[in-house]
Amino acid sequence: MDLLTLSFAVINGLLIGGIYGGVALGLSLIFGVMRVINFAHGSFLMLAMYCSYLLWASLGLHPYVSILATVPFLFIVGYFVQGVVISPLFKRERALVVEPTSALLLTAGVYLVVDNIVLMAFGPDVRSVAVDITYESIFVAGLPINLARLIGFLAAIVVAAALSFWLKHSEMGRAIRATAQNRDAASLSGINVQRVYNVTFGLGCAVLGLFGALLVPFFSITPNIGLSFGIKSFLVVVLGGIGSIPGSILGGLLLGVFESVASQFVTATSAAIFSFGLFIAILLLRPAGLMGRA
């Protein structure tokens, strides 16, 4: 393989990897604060993609404009899923009945419900959004860079930075961080932990609202696309250290480049096998993640 193809693969990998990182942000945030792995994470992304698609197909809204709707919509969905479905578990846990897989099971239930509601509504067909930006590229040093992917990549960086800043400097952000460190202490110091959880979950999903819309211009959608994104997100946060925002982006970049370069050598399906293989290898060798403290 020549240098040009390789550098093209690396750049493409970095772009899509940044987006992976952005998609994984919510998973990492929710875990960091609530210690819950959201099995339905990918399903919420899929939901956002369908929202964006629907707005385009019915109203002709450009996916980038649909962000104005998908972000708040996903925030509300997340807020209520946590408030209605997951919070009973936390209330029970306070009574010291701790079942570590319960949260996973609950969110697996959410995954089934969301995926199949969308399947019911839209059918199993592959759908895609045709907008001009899909095919637009800019050239940097003679290499074509797909504009839609570049925008997704930049959005991931910006969102990660903004999220870090917000967590540090806003009142709610501080409450979220305090709760992440010690739920009981936070509760004693007057923080409404339930609300913090609701907002955290909502926020984690709102980020998916953004990336769902940013993905549709160059990613065709099916109702079962969520699970693979969810698993990839989990891999990303494991790579970058679970609960860490910069780690999430870094993990995403790593996965993106790995996938992109690997697919230069093997077929696309084998590449899927490789990323699952990478997932297993990372978990077995460094369960705390590459960046995490072992």
Place this chain on the structure above:
Amino acid sequence: MRHTLTLLLGGPLLVLALAIPLFVTDSYILHSIAMVLFFAYMASSWNFVCGYVGQLSLGHSAFAGVAGYVTVLLFTQLGVTPWLGMLAGGAFAALLSVPVGYATFRLKGPYFTLTTIAFAEILRIWLENTDDFLGIPLKGAQGLTVPPVGGSSFLAFQFDGKVPYYYIILAMLVGVMAATALMERSRLGFYLKAIRGDRDGAEALGVDPTRYSLTALAISAFLTGLGGAYYAQLFRYINPERNMGIDLSIDMAIMTIVGGQGTILGPTLGALLLHPIGEMVRATIGGSFLGLHLILYGLMLILAVIYFPKGIIVPLQRLLDGRARKSASRKAAAKTDALEGKGQ
């Protein structure tokens, strides 16, 4: 208590199950009931390790699929009777489970679950994209069919009516429950529950968690494999998506969890409740609403985790225990009421 429930519920259920083909003659209905038993069997096999050790595997379908393929290939390529093929397939699944389990049982919670998915998906994707492996015709996503031998043949595991299939899966289900009951009372059963309760505590009492989890997993994989082989024989067809996709794993897990993990009857109870619901929805309105039954499964799972975290077997048990004790407690209650009345 637990054993009284098993007998109280299991006894009549078994008699009923044995009698069903006598008065159900419609082959579609009998087939549907056999499918309920099939899912009860699969859930029970999953429960054998996951329910007792408290880990959520969503990769068990790989064991079913692999064993199914082994059975079908042995039959079509070498003419080996599926009865032997089933055992070979189960053994193959058990063998496969050892390295997988060795790697995954060190992980906990979601890490374990997602790794089991990754293993199963690797296998499924590979199979879907492999038409021929070392001269073995796997036929990729298209899958394999079992050629009919014509008429009923016990050796070929092919029968005209549904009745033989029904009794075979019933026997398998009774078998897996008996195996579970034996395991529960053995050292293995105690150790698995100890690992589930407190891994460090178990280690300090001489339990090597990996070793015992692996033993249970290998048995569970073997049992799951037998089920997968049965399924392939029943439909005379096998493909990667249906026989080893994640949906099958999810079904096994949900039925067990809704019914009651770590119990002998729980998985069967879950299958008895969920599969008919799923079937009815699919048969009536499901045609126009793809996936509706999975929505119901998801909702049931959510409700069970919130309201019956140990499965619906628990309230059922309480109901039965309560009835047994009712007369005794009523007398006692009357007494206390009388006493309190006096005090006032």
Place this chain on the structure above:
Amino acid sequence: MSAIEKISEVKKILDVKGISKRFGGVQAVSTLSFHLNQGEILGLLGPNGAGKTTAFNMIAGALRSDTGEILFEGRSLANLKPWDICRLGIARTFQLSKPFGGLTVLENVMVGSFVRTAAEKEARAEAQKVVDFLEMGGKAHTDADDLTAFDRRKLELGRALATKPRLLLMDEVVAGATPNEAGEMVHLVRKVRDLGITILIVEHVMKVIMGLSDRVIVLDYGKLIADGPPKEVVRQPDVLKAYFGERYVDARA
């Protein structure tokens, strides 16, 4: 000095030679050496965070020590897993007792007795003996989750005893117990010693350990600061300092 020499003529069951453990920036235990004689009750004292549990975990194989070695009956425990160490004859309890949920008291104890036998009947009979020894016969069929905190501690002791240990490590057995319960536990520990089991006991409550131990050692910041008979050790200024702070010692001086 001479007293210690005399004791060391007795057979050493456990010999800890210079073990250390570092967690990131914290040196939890640094080159700790001590030994246990056959049949004695050794008290391990030390303020919060002194490294007692860490030392414990290294002996029990739950943590690997950074340096040194540990000999049990002359045999090195290096690289042995907790379950191997249990099989060799060292049992332990945890600072936080967690019974195996969903199992009865008797069944919890059976998990321990299964180390010595694979037969369910035998394990049950052995466990029954242990339950009777603990005077918990009346609760044998209670779900372990429903026990009081103190009964959980007793149950944990029972599980450990069921593995038929020659050395028993106990971490904070009377923490949070009422005086009555503490008395009962002291009585039980003596009964265990009378079975011929050597005991290393970590305890916060000075009074308990003074009455119970044949000898005590004191840890502070991961270092051994005293070793000797209880009455002598509590009078050492270093020990008082570690426990009550400088001012207390100065005031008494």
